[in-house]
Structure formats: structure tokens, C-alpha cells
Amino acid sequence: MSDTTALPYPAADAASLEFSPEQMLTMGEAVLARSVAHLGSLDRQPSCGDVDAADLCRALREPCPEHGAALEPLLDQLFDELIPRSFTTPGPGYLAYIPGGGVYPAALADFIANTTNRYTGVWQASPALVQLEANVLEWLRDWMSFPDGASGLLTTGGSGATFNAILCARERYLGTDIRPGVLYTSDQGHHSIEKAAKLAGIFHDRVRLIPSDAQFRMRVDSLAAAIAADRAAGLRPFMVVSSAGTTNTGAVDPLDAVADLCRAEVMWHHVDGAYGAFFHAVPELRPLLAGLPRADSLTLDPHKGMFLPYGTGALLVRDGEALRAVHSATAGYLPAQQLEFYDPSQYGPELSRGFPGLRVWMAVKMLGAARYRAAIAEKRALAVWAAERIAQVPGIVMDAWPQLSLFAFHLEGPRLTTQEARNAATAALMERVTRRGRVMLTGCTVDGRHLARVCVLSFRTRREEMEACVMHVTDEARTLLT
Numbered sequence: 001m002s003d004t005t006a007l008p009y010p011a012a013d014a015a016s017l018e019f020s021p022e023q024m025l026t027m028g029e030a031v032l033a034r035s036v037a038h039l040g041s042l043d044r045q046p047s048c049g050d051v052d053a054a055d056l057c058r059a060l061r062e063p064c065p066e067h068g069a070a071l072e073p074l075l076d077q078l079f080d081e082l083i084p085r086s087f088t089t090p091g092p093g094y095l096a097y098i099p100g101g102g103v104y105p106a107a108l109a110d111f112i113a114n115t116t117n118r119y120t121g122v123w124q125a126s127p128a129l130v131q132l133e134a135n136v137l138e139w140l141r142d143w144m145s146f147p148d149g150a151s152g153l154l155t156t157g158g159s160g161a162t163f164n165a166i167l168c169a170r171e172r173y174l175g176t177d178i179r180p181g182v183l184y185t186s187d188q189g190h191h192s193i194e195k196a197a198k199l200a201g202i203f204h205d206r207v208r209l210i211p212s213d214a215q216f217r218m219r220v221d222s223l224a225a226a227i228a229a230d231r232a233a234g235l236r237p238f239m240v241v242s243s244a245g246t247t248n249t250g251a252v253d254p255l256d257a258v259a260d261l262c263r264a265e266v267m268w269h270h271v272d273g274a275y276g277a278f279f280h281a282v283p284e285l286r287p288l289l290a291g292l293p294r295a296d297s298l299t300l301d302p303h304k305g306m307f308l309p310y311g312t313g314a315l316l317v318r319d320g321e322a323l324r325a326v327h328s329a330t331a332g333y334l335p336a337q338q339l340e341f342y343d344p345s346q347y348g349p350e351l352s353r354g355f356p357g358l359r360v361w362m363a364v365k366m367l368g369a370a371r372y373r374a375a376i377a378e379k380r381a382l383a384v385w386a387a388e389r390i391a392q393v394p395g396i397v398m399d400a401w402p403q404l405s406l407f408a409f410h411l412e413g414p415r416l417t418t419q420e421a422r423n424a425a426t427a428a429l430m431e432r433v434t435r436r437g438r439v440m441l442t443g444c445t446v447d448g449r450h451l452a453r454v455c456v457l458s459f460r461t462r463r464e465e466m467e468a469c470v471m472h473v474t475d476e477a478r479t480l481l482t
């Protein structure tokens with residue numbers, strides 16, 4: 001190889017950061033070739049890469065390079081050395097945590113969004129592009145059966161969506177008097193709820209974790225009692241965050257009953273649908289999420305249930321004006337506000353921003369809603385199929401059947417006489433299955449009990465991987481119990 005590494009790009013003008021069209025095409029083709037080859041190899045990659053990488057991380061520390069390098073060696077390093085040292089999150093065998101996958105049209109959209117680099121913070125700067133984002137939010141609104149007056153916001157994830165929902169509720173019910181406000185969620189609620197509450201000024205002494213029932217759903221009787229106790233103590237209950245699919249076991253809280261209680265108590269009902277909301281896009285599955293459209297606001301995570309790459313969450317707010325009231329702002333250097341069209345910086349905390357709507361728009365336009373519904377329904381069917389089989393494995397006890405596409409179980413056996421032993425065996429089961437390389441499982445701890453989980457939500461997961469999952473769980477359970 002000739003010495004292209006030293007100064008591959010125009011050296012004549014040291015202050016120029018531009019590349020020639022030929023260079024850009026060549027570099028783009030190189031990136032595309034690597035990326036597509038990577039996708040083609042996903043089903044042969046181990047489900048969990050070698051993440052024991054502390055030494056590698058230390059070796060990677062380096063001073064800021066003074067001079068630029070060529071692209072190829074950087075791609076070598078990324079694709080050959082670094083990317084494989086990770087969980088294979090886009091792979092078909094990723095059944096850990098909450099998968100998603102990352103559909104290809106979104107990658108194309110990101111490339112376009114980043115090369116064209118248009119400003120979508122204020123409507124006037126790129127009205128037609130902002131309209132695409134507004135369309136996306138309306139599609140989400142329709143899938144969730146939210147009313148016309150609802151508005152929304154694309155965020156970087158579910159955590160950011162819940163944070164903004166808490167701001168809406170706080171502004172509406174507490175105004176400037178934040179301290180007496182109390183927020184309720186269940187002991188199975190995602191930790192991002194407490195974190196978002198704290199960021200919004202609702203500290204831990206004003207967050208109540210309501211106990212859940214045997215199926216890990218929030219107990220509405222306990223919720224009502226907690227609200228009454230706080231009122232009696234002179235506090236101001238203002239918000240309940242329920243879960244449409246918990247991360248631990250996939251439990252769906254009694255959303256209708258919580259909605260009834262919130263209406264009676266004049267409180268804000270937010271539903272955390274980061275994992276589960278997209279099942280509502282499938283009409284046949286809507287009964288599983290009864291009450292979801294009654295929420296005051298809803299967290300969605302398109303990087304889970306819409307199979308987009310990481311970095312896309314969404315919030316829907318039933319009364320769009322409540323979202324606008326929190327974020328709307330003016331400044332002398334900004335264009336005058338207009339009210340006809342959606343305007344991202346009037347509905348969200350950011351001013352300068354990328355174009356998060358394009359990846360959602362492009363994915364839906366290229367794949368179509370029907371295909372999305374079919375994929376989502378298939379993931380649930382696969383989870384139900386696998387749960388029925390895994391439940392029959394000797395020694396396996398199901399703790400949570402799939403309400404959506406996630407189920408949880410643990411191992412029991414004559415020699416596993418203590419909770420500790422059962423926990424260790426359940427952890428070993430997941431570890432051994434994962435080490436086989438086809439599927440990756442992770443667990444959760446609930447009340448001192450360690451549970452294994454299977455979450456089917458990668459668009460790449462098909463029947464084949466679920467067959468492998470059942471087989472490997474069966475084999476490893478037998479090995480651990482004999």
C-alpha cells in the first residue's frame with residue numbers, strides 16, 4: 001500500500017476541511033461495503049461478543065491526533081476490533097434486555113440527515129422537513145389511538161420522553177410549588193422514572209413505589225391508599241406513572257383502573273410504554289393494553305418497538321397545549337412564532353438539533369405500516385410459542401407468561417434448596433445458554449429472586465432463533481439439574 005495514511009486528503013490548503021466528490025464517493029462506498037457485510041454476518045456472530053475488554057479500553061486511550069488519518073485503518077479498527085467487542089444488539093439472537101434491531105432504511109436516513117444537515121429546530125428553517133416529523137408524530141398518535149389534539153416530541157429515548165412528561169404534569173398541577181408534589185409508580189417501574197422525576201425536581205422523598213401483585217402489576221388498591229395517606233399528610237399527589245410492559249417481566253399495569261383513579265383524583269396519568277406501546281399498533285393486540293389511549297401522556301421507544309437504531313424515543317401528550325406550555329419560548333434573534341405548523345423547539349427542550357424524524361419517516365415510508373404490524377405481531381407469537389415450550393422443560397418454573405413478548409422464569413430442583421441456590425442456578429442457565437452463542441439472555445432480580453428473561457423484540461428474530469433458544473435452555477437446564 002502506498003503511503004496514503006499520512007495525508008490522504010487535500011493537503012495544499014491546511015485550513016480546508018472539505019473532501020473532493022471523488023473522495024467522498026470512495027469513502028462512502030467503503031463504509032457502505034463494510035456496513036452491509038457486517039449486517040450479512042450478524043447471524044454468524046456470537047450473540048454476545050467478547051466484552052471482557054478492560055485491557056483493550058486502557059490500550060485505546062490516546063492523545064488527540066494532531067494530523068488526520070486515512071479512513072481504511074479506522075474502519076479496520078472499528079469493524080474488526082471494536083464492534084465485535086460488544087453485545088450483538090442488532091443480531092437475531094438478541095433476546096436480552098429490550099431488543100429492537102435497527103432497520104436499514106433508518107441508517108440511510110441518518111446518512112442523508114447528516115450530510116444535508118438542515119436545521120429542524122425552528123419550523124421556518126426547514127418547514128417541509130419539519131412537516132415530515134409532524135407526520136411521524138401523527139402516525140404514532142393514530143397507532144396509539146390518541147385524540148386529534150394530542151401532540152408529541154421525538155426524544156433520544158424513553159428516559160427523555162418520561163422526563164418531559166413529568167415536566168408537563170408538574171407544570172399543570174404544581175406550577176412553581178413543586179415540593180408538596182408526589183409522584184407514584186410501581187415497584188416494577190423502570191428506574192428512569194425515578195431519575196426523570198429527580199431531574200424534574202421531584203426528589204426521592206416525593207416518589208412512591210407502589211407494590212405490585214403476583215403478576216408484577218401495580219396494585220391499584222395500594223395506589224389509592226398511598227394517595228389518600230399523602231393527601232392526609234398535606235402533600236399534593238399529582239402524577240401516576242404506570243407501565244405498559246415492564247422491563248423486568250413485561251407486566252402491563254391495570255391501565256384502565258389507574259386512568260379511572262387519576263380522573264377521580266385529578267392527577268396526571270403517564271404510561272411508560274417504552275417497551276410495550278407499539279403492540280397497540282396491532283389492532284388484534286389492543287385488548288392487552290386496554291386503557292392505554294386514555295393516558296394523559298405516553299412514552300414510546302421507536303428504537304425498541306419500531307426496530308429503529310438507538311437514539312429514538314417519543315412522547316405523546318393528550319393535550320398538546322400542555323406540552324407546548326412547558327417548552328414554548330421566544331427570543332429576539334428567532335423568527336416570530338407561528339401556530340399553524342408543528343415547531344420542534346416549541347414542543348421540546350432542544351433548540352439546535354439533528355433531524356430525528358427522518359429515520360422514523362423513512363422507515364415507515366419504505367416498510368409500510370402493514371409490515372410493521374406483521375413484524376410486531378410475529379414477535380409476540382414467537383414469545384408465546386417459546387414460553388409454552390420452555391414451561392415444559394423439567395425444572396423450569398414460569399414466573400411471568402408473556403403478556404406482550406417477554407416472559408420470565410427460574411430454575412428449581414431437588415438440590416436447589418435455598419433461594420441462593422436457585423438464583424445461582426438460574427443465572428448459570430442464562431450464562432451457559434448465552435455462551436453457546438446463538439441467543440443472548442439476561443435476567444432480573446425481583447424481591448431477592450433472580451429470574452431469567454426472554455424478550456423477543458428484534459425484527460431479525462425469527463422462528464429459527466426461538467427454536468435454538470428453546471433447545472439450548474432445555475439442554476442447559478438438564479445439565480444444571482443432573
Ligand SMILES: *Cc1c(COP(=O)(O)O)cnc(C)c1O
Pocket residue numbers: 098156157158159160190192243245246247272273274275301313
Ligand atoms: C427501555 C425502557 C425505558 C428507558 O428507555 P431508554 O430509551 O433506554 O431511555 C423505560 N421504560 C421501559 C419500560 C423500558 O423498557
